[in-house]
Amino acid sequence: MKLTRRIALGFMFATGMMASVVTTTTPAHAWEPTKPIDFVIMAGAGGGADQIARFLQSVAEKKDLTVRPLVPNNKGGGSGAEALIALNGASDKDHSILVTLNSFFTTPIRQPNLGIDIQTFTPVTMMGVDPFVLWVHKDSGIKTFEDWLAKVKADNGEYVMGGTGKGQEDSIVIAWMEKNFDIKIKYIPYKGGGAVAKDLAGQQIMASVNNPAEAKGFFESGDVVPLIAFSDERLPNLPDTRTVKELGKDFSYYNQRAVVGAPGMSDEAAAYYRDLFGKIYDTEEWQNYMKSESLEPLPMDAATQKEYWKTQVDRHNELLKAIGG
Amino acid sequence: MMEILGLLSDGLWLSLQPTNLILILIGVTLGLFIGAMPGLGSVNGVAILLPITFLVPPASAIIFLAAIYYGAMYGGAISSITLGIPGASTAVATTFDGRPLALSGRASLALITAAIASFIGGTVSNVLFTAFAPPLASVALSFGNPEIFALMLLAFATFVGLGGDDIPKTVFSICIGLVFAAVGYDEISGAPRLIFFDISGFLHGVNFLVLAIGVYGIGEMLWTIDSTRGKITSTDAKMSVKGIASDAKEGMKRGWKGTAIGSFLGFFVGILPAAGATPGSLMSYGVAKMVARNPKEFGKGHPGGVAAPEAANNSASTGSMLPMLTLGIPGSPTTAILLGGMVIWGLTPGPRLFTDQSEFVWGLIGSFYVSNFFALVINIAFIPLFIWMLRMPFTILAPMIFVLSVVGGYAATKDMHDVWLMLGFGLGAFFLRKLDYPLAPAVLAIVLGPIAEPTLRQSLLLSSGDPSIFFTRAIAGPITVIAIILILLPLFKIIWTKIKSSSAETPAQ
Numbered sequence A: 001m002k003l004t005r006r007i008a009l010g011f012m013f014a015t016g017m018m019a020s021v022v023t024t025t026t027p028a029h030a031w032e033p034t035k036p037i038d039f040v041i042m043a044g045a046g047g048g049a050d051q052i053a054r055f056l057q058s059v060a061e062k063k064d065l066t067v068r069p070l071v072p073n074n075k076g077g078g079s080g081a082e083a084l085i086a087l088n089g090a091s092d093k094d095h096s097i098l099v100t101l102n103s104f105f106t107t108p109i110r111q112p113n114l115g116i117d118i119q120t121f122t123p124v125t126m127m128g129v130d131p132f133v134l135w136v137h138k139d140s141g142i143k144t145f146e147d148w149l150a151k152v153k154a155d156n157g158e159y160v161m162g163g164t165g166k167g168q169e170d171s172i173v174i175a176w177m178e179k180n181f182d183i184k185i186k187y188i189p190y191k192g193g194g195a196v197a198k199d200l201a202g203q204q205i206m207a208s209v210n211n212p213a214e215a216k217g218f219f220e221s222g223d224v225v226p227l228i229a230f231s232d233e234r235l236p237n238l239p240d241t242r243t244v245k246e247l248g249k250d251f252s253y254y255n256q257r258a259v260v261g262a263p264g265m266s267d268e269a270a271a272y273y274r275d276l277f278g279k280i281y282d283t284e285e286w287q288n289y290m291k292s293e294s295l296e297p298l299p300m301d302a303a304t305q306k307e308y309w310k311t312q313v314d315r316h317n318e319l320l321k322a323i324g325g
Numbered sequence B: 001m002m003e004i005l006g007l008l009s010d011g012l013w014l015s016l017q018p019t020n021l022i023l024i025l026i027g028v029t030l031g032l033f034i035g036a037m038p039g040l041g042s043v044n045g046v047a048i049l050l051p052i053t054f055l056v057p058p059a060s061a062i063i064f065l066a067a068i069y070y071g072a073m074y075g076g077a078i079s080s081i082t083l084g085i086p087g088a089s090t091a092v093a094t095t096f097d098g099r100p101l102a103l104s105g106r107a108s109l110a111l112i113t114a115a116i117a118s119f120i121g122g123t124v125s126n127v128l129f130t131a132f133a134p135p136l137a138s139v140a141l142s143f144g145n146p147e148i149f150a151l152m153l154l155a156f157a158t159f160v161g162l163g164g165d166d167i168p169k170t171v172f173s174i175c176i177g178l179v180f181a182a183v184g185y186d187e188i189s190g191a192p193r194l195i196f197f198d199i200s201g202f203l204h205g206v207n208f209l210v211l212a213i214g215v216y217g218i219g220e221m222l223w224t225i226d227s228t229r230g231k232i233t234s235t236d237a238k239m240s241v242k243g244i245a246s247d248a249k250e251g252m253k254r255g256w257k258g259t260a261i262g263s264f265l266g267f268f269v270g271i272l273p274a275a276g277a278t279p280g281s282l283m284s285y286g287v288a289k290m291v292a293r294n295p296k297e298f299g300k301g302h303p304g305g306v307a308a309p310e311a312a313n314n315s316a317s318t319g320s321m322l323p324m325l326t327l328g329i330p331g332s333p334t335t336a337i338l339l340g341g342m343v344i345w346g347l348t349p350g351p352r353l354f355t356d357q358s359e360f361v362w363g364l365i366g367s368f369y370v371s372n373f374f375a376l377v378i379n380i381a382f383i384p385l386f387i388w389m390l391r392m393p394f395t396i397l398a399p400m401i402f403v404l405s406v407v408g409g410y411a412a413t414k415d416m417h418d419v420w421l422m423l424g425f426g427l428g429a430f431f432l433r434k435l436d437y438p439l440a441p442a443v444l445a446i447v448l449g450p451i452a453e454p455t456l457r458q459s460l461l462l463s464s465g466d467p468s469i470f471f472t473r474a475i476a477g478p479i480t481v482i483a484i485i486l487i488l489l490p491l492f493k494i495i496w497t498k499i500k501s502s503s504a505e506t507p508a509q
Helices: A002-025 A048-062 A081-088 A103-110 A145-156 A168-179 A192-200 A211-220 A265-284 A284-292 A302-324 B002-016 B018-036 B042-055 B058-082 B089-103 B107-142 B145-160 B167-182 B201-204 B208-228 B241-271 B277-291 B303-319 B321-327 B333-343 B358-390 B394-413 B416-434 B440-462 B477-509
Strands: A035-039 A070-074 A096-100 A122-131 A135-139 A160-163 A186-189 A205-208 A222-231 A256-261
Touching: A002 A122, A002 A205, A002 A284, A035 A048, A035 A081, A048 A070, A048 A096, A048 A122, A048 A211, A048 A256, A048 A265, A048 A284, A048 B042, A048 B333, A081 A096, A081 B201, A096 A103, A096 B167, A096 B440, A103 A256, A103 A302, A122 A211, A122 A265, A122 A302, A135 A145, A135 A192, A135 A211, A145 A222, A160 A168, A160 B089, A168 A186, A168 A302, A186 B440, A192 A205, A192 A211, A192 B018, A192 B107, A205 A211, A211 A222, A256 A265, A302 B002, B002 B018, B002 B241, B002 B358, B018 B042, B018 B058, B018 B333, B018 B358, B042 B058, B042 B333, B058 B107, B058 B303, B058 B333, B089 B107, B089 B208, B089 B277, B089 B303, B089 B440, B107 B241, B107 B321, B107 B358, B145 B167, B145 B277, B145 B440, B145 B477, B167 B208, B167 B440, B208 B394, B208 B416, B208 B440, B241 B277, B241 B303, B241 B321, B277 B303, B277 B440, B303 B321, B321 B333, B321 B358, B394 B416
Parallel strands: A035 A070, A035 A096, A160 A186, A160 A205
Antiparallel strands: A096 A256, A122 A256, A135 A205, A135 A222
């Protein structure tokens, strides 16, 4: 009994040594994480951004792509202000990365006292962009965008839509519609996309603007109907839904799904994460996910990402000014 | 009905397959300890173990996670009772009566009542779930913001209108809880508020576990040190098979009402996507206290006060699976993570899941029954270990409580700021208790405040500021009226006794 245990221990020790020798003698990268990676999410648990983050983590885990695990850390407080502050003041800049959405651009604009300059953050990988679609409940009987406009106008300011809050992605799209189609909507802010979806299904609200991924279940069951897409081209999963561009309006709006590093991250660490998320991006799992959840690819290198941030900040400055948010 | 039974037996068969059964046993045991660790609850357990589930098929994966969820609901009661620190957010209400029972040497009664009530709550909710899942889903959907606010009002009313405690002090305690609940970001306008001294830690708000662990872990420890001067606190902590049987009998005799209330109310609150198991258990405690023959016994060690929240949190945990499986909408933070898991496993959560993935869904439901049974058995088997812990002198127990509280306060948000805050709450709670303020209402308020406030404001936005929306809607109306009557009840009582005493005085004059 004693002997076997000792042999077992010895064996375990030997394999452990071998494993450590193997990993130390064949470094795949100039820099590798030395402890679990703080994988901060700019949203609460269960929402669209959270699902994507956990999907990325699971792919990394399944394919054994990281030597240290990605540890999801939800910091959704204040439209992601909490996450931005955490990254800005991260004590270990090389082990702190962030999964972003458009609040990466809007929150610093809306809350200048946070002292966040997103240009100081380290670009890692753009995983894709998530389009927006206008949805109504099937029992409303509304089938086309024109019918919808007529109904909203007839309701004269009493048409109720739900969303994730003033200044959030969906409210920007709704405010754009109000301005460009001369309509007035009663907007009720909710805590998250899940609560909005539930109240649309229960007809507590009449319509919502949401990503196809979050509306997928109710769309497939026929409970909600897509009226118009805010994408550049028609979405492959919703081939019969027109885009606002087809109505002659030069507008499209996407939610960015990008991974960003802490400000001041070392070049070696940034290279490691770009390689890691590049590998995840190329996996069959992520490619299938993008297809089934209607994400669109928008690959760009680090320098282009920084340029993209600049144009997005300028654009959101204008959009937010227009809605007074 | 026959069809449902057929599907259920398929599900039970699936969950009794060797791999799944082993996963259930491991999951329940892991869950039990995760639940018992302060600060770690089912949310953390499920989130941490999610990546592991890629090694097995989706049905087995969710069975494993559901077993952890179940185990954690049982486990939360353990530290609530033995140490007075809520083991999980869902077990906060269990400390109200569980801890006093343990201090009076009746920890085994509390633990056994908790285990049996959990089992009954779990069983009742499983049966309700099996038989009525689709119609109940539409009930959940018919609860909009005005209905949920009315329900929250009712929950507050059960705490105010009891008449047992000092009412001004209860209201004060609720107000403290509401103020802390409002810290952080305003959900409606998106603007920061109550960020004291510009400390960034307040940006994520005050996590109610931080308050609960501070009040019940640290505050309770200080209180015990003050009142016992470090002597053994629980002397008569023995345990025998005969004792288990007699405790089970007594627990059910005095706790059956609480168990029944918790089982049904917990399930109902659980299926509402805004609520979940924590509000469900707190509300059940309030209602059980209200309908008890002698409400004043609650809070001093009444088995009914353990049975109600424990039955409710198990029942609600099954209940919160309902909107997740039928609608693809999570009913609690834990089911939100499970939902994310389903997307990763390649399933589409939503209304079609029941028909498209019937084997998966029924395998999961089958596993609820099996997990519930094994959680009861494993829990009772471990009770002697927990009782043994209580026999340690308080001079050893106190540092343990302190360390567990600090770890728990940190684990909730991974922020040192919250550890300091928790210690502050502990000190504050100690002094408030010295001044005879009830603290349970503050905990209730910090849980329900973040649900009540936005639903109130969303409702008023909907009605353009007209409060009659809470009275004119078919479901919200009656609930609001009952809540208002309950709140005014103490006032009526005072007037009634005045009239009575004055009419008694008249003939004497």
